[in-house]
Amino acid sequence: MLKQKLQDVLNEPACATNQAKTTQDRRKGCSAKALVPGAAAGGCAFDGAKVALQPIADAAHLVHGPIACEGNSWDSRHAASSGPQLYRTGLTTDLQELDIIHGGEKKLFRAIGDVIARFDPPAVFVYQTCVPALIGDDLVKVCALAAARFDKPVIPVNAPGFVGTKNLGNKLGGEALLDYVIGTREPQHTTPYDINVLGEYNVAGELWQVTPLFERLGIRLLASITGDGRYHDVCCAHRARVNMMVCSQALINLARKMEERWDIPYFEGSFYGIGDTSSALRTIAEMLVARGAPAELLARTDALIAQEEAEAWSRLVQYRPALAGKRVLLYTGGVKSWSVISALQEMGMIVIGTSVRKSTDSDKQRARELLGPDAQLFDQIPAREMYRMLEAGEADILISGGRTQFTALKARVPWLDINQERHHAYAGYDGMVEMVRQIHRELTNPIWSQIRAPAPWEGQE
Amino acid sequence: MAAIIDHPRKAVAINPLKTSAPLGAALAFLGLDACQPLFHGSQGCTAFALVLMVRHFREAIPLQTTAMTEISTILGGADHVEQAIGTIHQRAKPRIIGLCTTGLTETRGEDMAGDLKLMKARHPEWQDLSVVFAPTPDYIGGLQEGWAIAVTAMITSLVPEGPATPAGCAPAVRDQINVLAGSHLTPGDLEALREIIESFGLTPIILPDLSGSLDGHVPGRYIPHTLGGTRLEEIRAMGRSIHTLAIGDHMRAAAEALAQRTGVPFTLFDHLTGLAANDRLVTLLSEVSGRTAPPLLRRRRSQLVDAMLDGHFYFAGQRVAIAAEPDLLLALSEFLTGLGCTLSTAVTSAPSPVLNRIPTNRLIIGDLDDLEREATGCGLLITHAQGAEIAKRMGIPLFRAGFPLFDRLGAAHRITVGYRGSRDLIFEIGNIFMDHRAEHAPGHHQRHQEDDDEYSIGSQAAAG
Ligand code: SF4
Numbered sequence: 072m073l074k075q076k077l078q079d080v081l082n083e084p085a086c087a088t089n090q091a092k093t094t095q096d097r098r099k100g101c102s103a104k105a106l107v108p109g110a111a112a113g114g115c116a117f118d119g120a121k122v123a124l125q126p127i128a129d130a131a132h133l134v135h136g137p138i139a140c141e142g143n144s145w146d147s148r149h150a151a152s153s154g155p156q157l158y159r160t161g162l163t164t165d166l167q168e169l170d171i172i173h174g175g176e177k178k179l180f181r182a183i184g185d186v187i188a189r190f191d192p193p194a195v196f197v198y199q200t201c202v203p204a205l206i207g208d209d210l211v212k213v214c215a216l217a218a219a220r221f222d223k224p225v226i227p228v229n230a231p232g233f234v235g236t237k238n239l240g241n242k243l244g245g246e247a248l249l250d251y252v253i254g255t256r257e258p259q260h261t262t263p264y265d266i267n268v269l270g271e272y273n274v275a276g277e278l279w280q281v282t283p284l285f286e287r288l289g290i291r292l293l294a295s296i297t298g299d300g301r302y303h304d305v306c307c308a309h310r311a312r313v314n315m316m317v318c319s320q321a322l323i324n325l326a327r328k329m330e331e332r333w334d335i336p337y338f339e340g341s342f343y344g345i346g347d348t349s350s351a352l353r354t355i356a357e358m359l360v361a362r363g364a365p366a367e368l369l370a371r372t373d374a375l376i377a378q379e380e381a382e383a384w385s386r387l388v389q390y391r392p393a394l395a396g397k398r399v400l401l402y403t404g405g406v407k408s409w410s411v412i413s414a415l416q417e418m419g420m421i422v423i424g425t426s427v428r429k430s431t432d433s434d435k436q437r438a439r440e441l442l443g444p445d446a447q448l449f450d451q452i453p454a455r456e457m458y459r460m461l462e463a464g465e466a467d468i469l470i471s472g473g474r475t476q477f478t479a480l481k482a483r484v485p486w487l488d489i490n491q492e493r494h495h496a497y498a499g500y501d502g503m504v505e506m507v508r509q510i511h512r513e514l515t516n517p518i519w520s521q522i523r524a525p526a527p528w529e530g531q532e
Numbered sequence: 533m534a535a536i537i538d539h540p541r542k543a544v545a546i547n548p549l550k551t552s553a554p555l556g557a558a559l560a561f562l563g564l565d566a567c568q569p570l571f572h573g574s575q576g577c578t579a580f581a582l583v584l585m586v587r588h589f590r591e592a593i594p595l596q597t598t599a600m601t602e603i604s605t606i607l608g609g610a611d612h613v614e615q616a617i618g619t620i621h622q623r624a625k626p627r628i629i630g631l632c633t634t635g636l637t638e639t640r641g642e643d644m645a646g647d648l649k650l651m652k653a654r655h656p657e658w659q660d661l662s663v664v665f666a667p668t669p670d671y672i673g674g675l676q677e678g679w680a681i682a683v684t685a686m687i688t689s690l691v692p693e694g695p696a697t698p699a700g701c702a703p704a705v706r707d708q709i710n711v712l713a714g715s716h717l718t719p720g721d722l723e724a725l726r727e728i729i730e731s732f733g734l735t736p737i738i739l740p741d742l743s744g745s746l747d748g749h750v751p752g753r754y755i756p757h758t759l760g761g762t763r764l765e766e767i768r769a770m771g772r773s774i775h776t777l778a779i780g781d782h783m784r785a786a787a788e789a790l791a792q793r794t795g796v797p798f799t800l801f802d803h804l805t806g807l808a809a810n811d812r813l814v815t816l817l818s819e820v821s822g823r824t825a826p827p828l829l830r831r832r833r834s835q836l837v838d839a840m841l842d843g844h845f846y847f848a849g850q851r852v853a854i855a856a857e858p859d860l861l862l863a864l865s866e867f868l869t870g871l872g873c874t875l876s877t878a879v880t881s882a883p884s885p886v887l888n889r890i891p892t893n894r895l896i897i898g899d900l901d902d903l904e905r906e907a908t909g910c911g912l913l914i915t916h917a918q919g920a921e922i923a924k925r926m927g928i929p930l931f932r933a934g935f936p937l938f939d940r941l942g943a944a945h946r947i948t949v950g951y952r953g954s955r956d957l958i959f960e961i962g963n964i965f966m967d968h969r970a971e972h973a974p975g976h977h978q979r980h981q982e983d984d985d986e987y988s989i990g991s992q993a994a995a996g
Contacts, residue, residue, distance in 0.1 A: 106575060106599035108612045109619030115576020133544065137635040137670035139552040142545075143580040146918065147587075159921070165545040166671050171639055181543035189546070201574055202635045202671070205605060232576035233602045233636065454592075458754035473583070477592035481750055 073229050080242045083320075085327040112474070115232025117200050118144070119240020123321065124196055124228060124247065126272045126297040127305060128152035131192040133162040135179050135210065136200030140232070141165075149494065151276045152299050157192055166202060175208045183217040183225055193302040194224035196247070204231035224302075226251040238321065241270075245325035248296065248305060253329070256306035258293065263364040265293040266355060267308045267335075269326055271317040271342070273298025277498035281342050284352060284379070284499060288372055290359070296322070309333040313358040315340055315351065336362070342498040344410020345383050349376045383500040387418065390511045395419025397514060400466035402426045402452065402475055403489060412441055414503050415510075423466055424449055454478050468514055483522055485513045536887050538897045546901035547918065549855050550881040551935060553668040554632040555581040556678030556715055558595055559935075561630030561664070563713075563740025564686070565761040568626040570596045572613055572644070573634030574605075577670075587938035589746050594757050596620055598637075605640050610647040617651065621661055624756035627764050628662045628690075630682060635670030662764065664689045674881045675935055676857040679715035680782040684789050686739060690767045693793045708773045709820060710796065711738040712787055714780025715935075716803065716860035719743040720945040721953065725779075725804065728813070728950055731829060732821040737766045737773060746944055771796060775820045777813075779804060780859040781886045802886065803863030804949035805957065806870055807836055832951035836958075840871065843958040846965040848872035853907035855900055855915040856934045858884035863948075864914055864933060865890050867957065877906035879915075912964060929964050 114122075117140060125132050125148070134141035145161030152158065164182045166175050179197070186195055195217075199210045214227040230243035258265075266285075271278055278298045285292055294300065294308035309329065314337035316326045326337040336358055340351035356364075356372035398421045401412065412422050424447035427435050438448055452460075457475060460466065461482035469479040472490035479486035487510055489497065497506040554571055558581060561569040571578045578597035585593045598612040617629055633644065644665055652658055666682040709729065713722055722743035729736040744760030751759055770776075771794030778787035778800045787798040799816055803809055810833070814825050825833075850873045854864055858880050865875045875892040879902045887895060896902045900915065904922045907913055913923050916934035923930035937943035947953040 106601075107615070107619060108598045109570070109596050109616030110623065111575045111597050111599040112579070113575060114579040115574055118576050118579065137552070138545075138548060138550050138674065139554065139577050139580065139635055139670040142548040142550050142674070143552055143555055143577075143584050145548065146921070147583065156921075161545075161547045161918075163545050163548060164543065165548065165550070166635075168669070168671050171635075171671055178543050185544045201576075201605075202639050204602075205636065205639050231602075233574040233600060233605060235601075237576075455754045455756065462754075473586065477586075477590075478754075481592070483750070 073234070076229070076243065076246060077234060077239075080239065080246060080324055083242070083324050083327070085323050114237035114240070115201075116230040116235045116237065116240035116243060117198055117232040119237035119242075119321075120228050120230035120244035120247070121198060121240075122148070122237065122272065123241045123244030123270075124297055125158055126150040126152075127194075127196070127300040127302055128158045129155040129193055130302045131157055131160070131162060131186045131190055131195045132198065133164070133182060133186055133195055134198045134200060135164050135166075135175065135182075135203050135208065136198075137166045137171075137202055138163065140198075140200040148272075149275050150272045150298055151274075151279075153279075155301075157190055160190070162186055171202065171206060174206060175203045176213050179203075179208065179210075179213050180217055183214070184221060187221045187223055192223075194226060194252075196226045196228055198228045199231045201231045201233045204233070224251065224255070241321035242324050245269075245322045249325060249328055249332075252302075252305050254306070254309040254333070256303055258307040258310050261293075261310050262291055263312060263362070264288075264290045264359060264368075265311045266290060266313045266315060266359070267294045267296055267311040267329075268292060268298075269296045269314055269316045269337075270322040271295065271298045271498075275494055275496040277342070277496040277502060280496055280499035280502045281348075284348075284375065287375060288352070288356070288368065290355060296325070309335070311335055312362045312364070313337070313355060315355060317341060341410070342502070344412075344414050345380055345500060345503050346413055347410035348499050348503075349380060352376060379500045383504055384417075386504045387414075387507055390507050391418050393511055393515055394507070396421065397467040398423045398465070399510075400424050400460070400469050400471075402449070402457075402469060402471035409437060409441060411503075411506070412438075414507065416441075418507060422446055426450070426452070458482055468510060470510070483519070485516070485519065487513055535893055536895050536897065538883070542898070545899045547899055547904070547922070549879060549899050549903075549915070549918075550674035550857075551584065552577075552581065552634075552670045553673045553675065553678030553681070554634050554670060555584065556675035556680075557632040557666040557668045557682035558630065558678075559585065559675070559715065559742075560679045560682035560686075560740045561628070561632075561666075562593065562745055562758055563742040563761045564628050564630070564758060564767075565744065565763045566627040566757055566759075567630055567761065568594050568596060568620050568624050568628070568757045569630040569632065570598065570616055570620065571632050571634055572598045572609060572616075573600055573636045575599045577634050577636070584936050584938070588936040589748070589944055590941075591746055591748060594624070600636060605636055608640070608642060609637055610642065610651075613644070613647065614651050614654075617658070617661075617663060618655070621658060626757040627660070628664060630664050630666065632666045632668045632678070632682070634668070638667065638669035638671075662690060674857060676715050676780075676782050676859060677882060680785060683712060683740060683783065683786040686767065687770075687786055687789045687793065690764065691770050691790060691793055692768060694771070704774050705735075705769075705772045706774060707733055707821070708735050708737065708769070710770050710773045710776040710790065710798075711736050712776060712778040712783040712790070712798075713738055713740060713742075714778075714783050714803075714859055716780055716857065716863060717742075717949065718944055718946055719745075719747045720947040721804075721949040723747065724947050724950045724953055728829065729817060731826045732817045732823050734817065734821050737770055738762060739767060739770070742944070748944060770794065775799065775816075777801060777816070781862075781884065782859055803859065803866070804953075805863045806867045806954050807833075807840065807951075808870075809866075810836075810949075810951050810954065829951065832955070836951040836955040839955040839958045843962040844871050846962045846969075847958075850874070850911040850965055851876040851909065852912045852914065853877040853879075853903055853910045854913075855879035855903040855919065857881050858886050860934055862886045862890060865892065867954070868961070871958070873912075876910055877903065879903045879906070911968065912961070929968050931961055931964060 141163035210227045214225040218225040228247045230240045293311045294304040341347040461484040468485040470487045558569040575597045582595045598616040666685040668678045719742040741762045745758040776798035869891045878892045878895045914931045917939045
């Protein structure tokens with residue numbers, strides 16, 4: 072069954088990257104190349120599934136496996152919740168040698184019972200991992216038995232790490248929602264302004280930089296999938312009028328299948344950057360109106376956009392003098408950062424290069440147009456090369472995820488965190504201003520001149 | 533002394549205390565110079581362990597994976613290991629690769645030692661590369677146990693048997709001693725310990741030595757593997773030392789293996805925190821070196837004694853709950869009860885011979901949920917960073933110790949060994965107690981005091 076699911080997910084017709092591939096390449100899955108032993112980096116499918124589902128804050132998330140999977144990783148992300156905190160509780164069957172020998176199904180069944188008895192959550196998500204998958208523990212069966220016995224939704228998330236990458240795991244997480252969650256409840260009422268947002272995890276509270284904009288427009292976020300999510304809201308997600316899929320291809324399968332099953336049109340948008348935020352809001356308004364919302368929503372949306380944009384730009388100008396002419400290396404891994412680039416350029420900053428690792432050809436085209444002929448488009452920069460670039464002073468600041476943090480810092484070059492574990496929120500209009508403010512803070516911090524000064528003995532010897 | 537409660541039937545760990553054994557093994561390998569640890573498993577295990585270590589040390593961590601998939605697991609992963617070693621050998625050029633298995637590959641079961649021999653034969657270009665193999669299934673033990681397995685593996689595969697030179701008659705180096713460092717010591721601890729040992733005119737070989745590699749230096753060039761740590765030449769020379777200090781009961785197997793291979797006698801210390809432990813250390817170093825304690829150490833001892841005199845008022849009668857791996861738990865609990873605290877609850881991660889020496893009535897092999905449920909009414913919680921939320925919920929101050937400590941700066945530099953480290957630990961914890969002293973409110977005040985006294989008298993009587 073998992074095999075079928077994998078074929079299905081890897082064949083995603085709505086994924087542009089995927090459509091550009093040959094049939095053979097497609098079978099190999101979402102990671103561009105097969106993983107090279109001794110030179111691979113990145114999370115597993117279980118990791119990806121957990122990233123996608125764990126922000127459902129009132130649910131329990133139970134990991135079936137030995138300590139490596141949950142013990143080394145629980146509560147490590149800053150997907151914020153405005154209420155329940157249960158999702159942050161680390162729960163695992165912590166399989167021991169004897170469990171491996173005798174099989175872990177019974178222990179898993181008891182664990183589900185214990186979790187329900189202790190926390191009484193609206194649902195339990197149960198994650199499969201490599202070792203129990205290898206010894207043949209039947210996760211789906213145990214979850215079904217437990218659901219019947221304890222009269223609670225118990226959702227199997229069948230994405231053991233070794234089936235693929237984090238990105239594949241995101242999609243398998245989406246499949247679990249389709250198979251077991253969405254459509255299992257009806258909302259108390261619906262409005263013509265109901266939308267879902269897919270693939271926004273509320274890292275550092277980013278969703279909350281956007282929800283006030285929705286509220287001012289009278290747009291109702293029926294279900295957030297899954298940042299600051301609530302189980303019962305997600306159950307009702309099939310009644311939304313429009314799905315917005317945020318940024319990445321992570322939950323494309325979910326968006327497409329919700330369109331197939333429940334006629335919910337979707338679009339892909341981003342809340343990073345001023346231009347992208349405006350166009351996302353405008354698209355939502357247009358799509359809602361197309362589905363029957365009163366047309367006056369469009370004018371209200373335009374007015375809000377005009378006001379917010381003017382305000383954001385007026386807050387940004389103060390940073391321009393300090394930032395103009397500074398060179399940025401943008402190494403983001405996945406996020407489509409066009410409008411971030413626009414904002415940085417608007418500040419007079421020069422983007423000397425950006426990564427296009429997970430981008431399609433048309434994305435690359437667009438990057439080229441935006442950055443001009445001198446900028447470099449990188450696939451992957453080996454750590455050694457990145458260190459050399461920074462050490463040689465080719466960039467004044469590196470904006471990247473956590474993996475390259477110490478490459479920048481050891482080269483004594485300013486660094487801005489845009490990783491999943493970051494502490495600052497960069498979404499919407501406020502978020503863009505915040506990002507520029509943080510870049511400004513980092514670049515103008517007094518430590519840089521101090522730590523670049525030679526040690527007393529340098530030059531003496 | 534302790535009544536140990538194990539929950540073999542407990543089905544779910546809630547807020548785990550434990551991290552994995554391969555992570556512990558990788559950490560130990562990071563204490564070797566020019567080393568690249570490698571997990572034989574699926575890439576996700578590596579990613580999680582890597583992220584956690586990076587967050588703790590705030591350093592780039594070299595850790596690689598054999599990138600096993602479902603299919604390669606079923607077929608057997610020897611060629612993934614071979615490829616991974618080849619790739620690393622070519623790209624990062626380390627001198628040592630620390631190969632750690634994981635739950636996945638151990639469940640499948642492979643003859644890794646045999647496979648490695650065949651590989652070496654196939655690859656003459658690996659001649660100068662040492663591959664140290666540590667079998668660390670995720671489903672047995674945690675960080676401390678994985679660390680211990682790796683250190684033993686370093687000795688059995690890198691220290692030559694018998695006298696250290698092929699000539700067979702190399703004399704012992706008179707001023708050289710070995711230190712087998714347990715996982716409960718920080719890079720800062722090792723730096724301090726080295727200083728103490730050197731003050732007796734001795735030269736220590738510390739294995740593994742995180743103080744060389746993970747002490748937060750800025751190297752000034754790009755290095756793909758560890759830089760600093762125990763050098764291969766030092767490990768090979770361990771057989772010529774006159775004595776071995778093993779710190780932490782989990783270093784016992786490594787010390788025995790070393791003694792068996794080389795005949796170097798060893799002395800085991802549970803930990804080096806507190807007056808008694810350090811007096812024992814100084815006595816031993818004096819004997820081994822033939823020198824009396826240098827003036828600096830004498831002054832530091834006197835400072836520790838003074839800190840105990842000044843500080844004990846704040847510790848006396850305090851009820852403390854600790855969740856930590858066995859050897860760290862022993863160190864902290866002996867230290868605190870030695871200042872007059874009562875250890876009302878202790879939680880640990882795995883069975884260990886030291887557990888029945890933990891001075892408490894209530895010792896649970898469990899998780900941080902056990903700590904949360906048992907620690908009500910305590911004056912202090914001690915555990916790693918994952919306890920921060922629990923402490924907040926309970927309104928009890930937290931002293932962070934163990935791994936991971938991702939919400940503190942300088943986790944690697946905290947020193948709790950030696951007279952001076954012990955002195956500073958009294959100050960650090962004593963100040964927490966001072967900040968949280970019971971309010972002087974009428975009525976409540978007296979009653980509260982009585983309750984505490986009753987408890988500690990009761991439990992000490994029971995404990996004794
Ligand atoms: S790769 Fe498998 S065993 Fe490793 S963390 Fe992911 S699910 Fe767990």
